[in-house]
Amino acid sequence: MTAMDPARPQTVLGMLSGTSHDAVDVAAAHLRFTDPHTLALRPLGLHSEPFPAALRERIAAALPPARVELAEVCRLDTELGQFFGAVAARADTALTGRRAELLASHGQTVHHWVDGGRARGTLQLGAAAWIARATGLPVLSDLRTADIARGGQGAPLVSLLDALWLLGEGTRRGALNLGGIANITVPGPGTAPRDVLAYDLGPANALIDAAVTAASGGAERMDTDGARAARGRPGTALLRRLLAEPYYRLPPPKSTGKELFHPGYLDTVLRPGDPTGDDLVATLTELTAHLVGTACRTHRLTELVVSGGGVRNPVLLDRVRAAAAPARVVTSAAHGLPAPAKEAYLFALLGYLSAHGLPGTLPSATGAGAPTVLGSWTPGAGPLRLPPPHPGAPRRLIIEQP
Structure with a gap:
């Protein structure tokens, strides 16, 4: 990812597997600033693939209140990352013609630790390095922890x-x-x-x-x-x-x-x-x-x-x-956004914001002490070069129809 004009559309993939753990959704979007405080999102489509039955069963077996060996957590993290990477690569081909510039992956939540009404930690599996290797794209992952570290719930990110x-x-x-x-x-x-x-x-x-x-x-x-x-x-x-x-x-x-x-x-x-x-x-x-x-x-x-x-x-x-x-x-x-695809477009938006050094949370919504730039970056095929931070936060998002 290289320095860019924020008015030029950037092609971003957003990927998630939700709490129903039945499929992986990848949305592609063009995102750009039309003025210093207005973001425009043009949806490019949604690509969904169901989990293989055996992998889905293992996710279900790892969810609370089950007790799981760390060896199985390690295997799931790797195999989910490999599956997410394969799905993301196919989505990039189908939706953008392999022109995506970055990807934000929510991963598969296996535990959200809440104690006394306060979120203490969260764990999403799907190792980002495997996704970056499969796609060649820089990958933003671990999108909830930064908000929790500031006293927030890490949710709802939407x-x-x-x-x-x-x-x-x-x-x-x-x-x-x-x-x-x-x-x-x-x-x-x-x-x-x-x-x-x-x-x-x-x-x-x-x-x-x-x-x-x-x-x-x-x-x-x-x-x-x-x-x-x-x-x-x-x-x-x-x-x-x-x-x-x-x-x-x-x-x-x-x-x-x-x-x-x-x-x-x-x-x-x-x-x-x-x-x-x-x-x-x-x-x-x-x-x-x-x-x-x-x-x-x-x-x-x-x-x-x-x-x-x-x-x-x-x-x-x-x-x-x-x-x-x-x-x-x-x-x-x-x-303007199809109902099954909204959350995948959310993660495309959060990836774009993090790439530009912009917070992806609202303290009034999550309870955090301050707005937070989300996630951790894993480089893709080349060195990781993020754009300069964008001056000022967006105040409005418009949906541009294709």
Whole structure:
């Protein structure tokens, strides 16, 4: 990477595997400053590849509350890095014709250490050196630790994208991601455009997937098209018990993950006579919708922009719409970014910002003591040469259509 004119579009790849650990997504984007405080992002497309079944099973076996030998952690870090590198190289060919200039890799989260409501550490696997070797690109990785080191939650990282793109001054618009965990970004109590709140609401697909996997004996991993929730009936008593989870009463900023909402979590809540099978899936779907609806009322939202894998579940999305009313619910495609690709574009944005010496976090959202430049760089085929730091932080992001 060489010094460059910030007005010239730079081609960036953003890559992640989410908490559902079912696939790797790579988005390509052109990013540039149109003026000192306005960023423009032109989406170039999304490339997704499912994990090989054996690798996915090993990721699942390594997640909390499992106890894993360090030898297996080392093997997973290497093999995930090799797989990520192969996927990224194919994405670069398919989306940019091998013209990408840098890549930001979130990696695969295997543990997010939260103690007493404070994030103490985080671990994402997928060794960056293997990705750099496969692509020849400089790779930004370990994107959460710097924020945690400044006292933040290291999450949700999407808050900066939401603040620059969707939460303009005077709006009561919020942004919701329905991944394994549901997180939300909303206007903060102040008046500055970058004064936002962002936090993990609780489970979205994580517990739904666990219930489907158990009900199908492992033959299904998710509620495809919401078919099971559509057939089931939510259990009122179980829903009340689920909503008693202490995490929901913690004030933001806060973060969570499969350290809490893992498949065994349901075993601690369920009692004889509780809903099972499709009725349990319907109850868990209603749980996520209830959490979203409560947040919409608490933050007085008039519009909610939804993205993430949960958008592909029409029953979940319908229940979110009903619970969020009277707030209008739209997907992120209505504002220019396809819902399944938003998080991958986020990491492209964070890679670009870090390359230019710019923070990728908002203290009001993560709880950190100061804005933080994120990640660690691994050189690609040549020496690592970053552009000069950009003067001033962006205040606005616009989406340019191809």
